Amino acid sequence: MRLGIIALAVFSLVSAARADDVSDAISEASKAYSAGDLSAAKQSLDLAGQLVAQKQADALAQLLPEPPSGWTAQPVDTSSGVAGFLGGGLIIKRAYERGEKTVELQLMANSPILGSMAPLFSNVQMLGGMGKVFRQKGRVAVLTNDGEIQLVAGKTFVTLTGSGADADKRAILDLVDLDAIEAFGK
Structure with a gap:
């Protein structure tokens, strides 16, 4: 028993001393760069970037609300992770x-595509052409003619879609901490 406790303590110290995967990848990139191996340096930096994005996606996932009373929720899907096809984010x-009703809440954060969408959400007249404009916790939102709810919170585009009624989407949107989502991108 005592040997097991000692082994556990040593294992804990070794684990704590070991750097995380991101630090390891950055260190490998630095070593490869110093050795003149630019391909290996780039590959390690790309890996570090992907690992950081995964950590960001996990942190953003924590901001999605629990389901309202009477609803259930699927696990958060972070498999989309980095939106490479959208230039990042x-x-x-x-x-x-x-x-039978479903509502899907999607957050797209830190994407370059948001730069082109933000002006749209600041022009209520243009936004009105997409559907019914309303305010959600101080932010301009739109219920599109296709039944989607869309809004921008900082550097995050929030979308609610699905077969649920507009009131169902609004009820879920009411649970979203838009201030925390806005702070995420800073």
């Missing part, structure tokens, strides 16, 4: 269900 999703 993160995409995470969570589906909420009540009977």
Whole structure:
């Protein structure tokens, strides 16, 4: 028993001394760069970037709300992770269900595509052409003609879609901490 406790203590010290995967990848990149191996340096830096993005996606996922009363929620989907096809950024999703109704909440954060969308959300007249404009916790949002709710919170594009009624989407949106999501991108 005493040997097991000692072994556990040594293992804990060794684990704590070991750097995390991101630090390891950066260190490997530095060593490769110093050795003149630019391909290996780039590969290690790309890995470090991907690992940081995964950590960001996991942190953003923590901001998705639990389901409202009477609803269930699927686990958060961070598999979209880095939205490379959109020039970078993160995409995470969570589906909420009540009977046959579904509402999917999606957050797209830190994407260059948001730069082109932000002006749209600051021009209420243009936004009105997309559907019904409303305020959500001090932010301009739109219920599109296709039944989606969209809004921008800082550097994050928030979208709610699905077969749920508009009121269902609004109820889930009410649970979203938009201040925390806005602070995420800073």
